[in-house]
Amino acid sequence: MESKFKVEYSGTVLKVILSGKLDANNSPALSEELSKFKGKTITEMVFMAKDLSYISSAGIRVIVFAKQKVGENSKVFLISASETVLDVINMTGLANFMTLQDTYQG
């Protein structure tokens, strides 16, 4: 699967639709894209992971970066993540700080 991402900002929700891999190759580009939303009002950051096959620590870094530098006061969601992606989220201790859902319910 091709690795790509799409970012949508609507209302106060920043939605990041991920597919393929989020690794050292493409994470910097996603961080840069998310930086453009600095200063906007963001109440929820939603990472859509249904088509995400792999996340490395570079990808985890993007989520931490987004929470710290882009949507400081937002609630972070991870939606429909696969077993292997969830494993990485758990290992890095991020699961406690995100809302994990099968489908996005807000």
Place this chain on the structure above:
Amino acid sequence: MSLLTIEARLEMLDSALDFVATEAEKAYSDAINVNRIRLVAEEVLVNIISYAYPGTTGTIEISCTGVPEKGLSLEIADYGIPFDPLLNAPANFTHLPIEERPIGGLGLSLVTSVMDSVIYERAGDRNILSMEKRGKQGLSC
């Protein structure tokens, strides 16, 4: 044992990780463990690509053996500046809230938590990181 030599460039990452994952699949039948090995290899390789050859290029040698039930051994070597990643390992901060974490520095703690042993050695002009992860039988190969 399988061997692969790559140029230390980010463009080579995917093929190197596929190579390691193929060996990991021999050792482990579950997607979780294969994925964890891939993750470990990415951390180590990206570190080397980013820091081993400042201002120049070089190679990375990957040697990997996966044996069903016994586990996997993975050795990653470069000819870059002497660097022991274990000396600079950050404290484990996976318990920290997302707001309080350093943005980087997570990689190496993943490597040491996934693998059962991680040993650094400087041999001649090579940095060698030797890692093992045991399989179900509890023996490494």
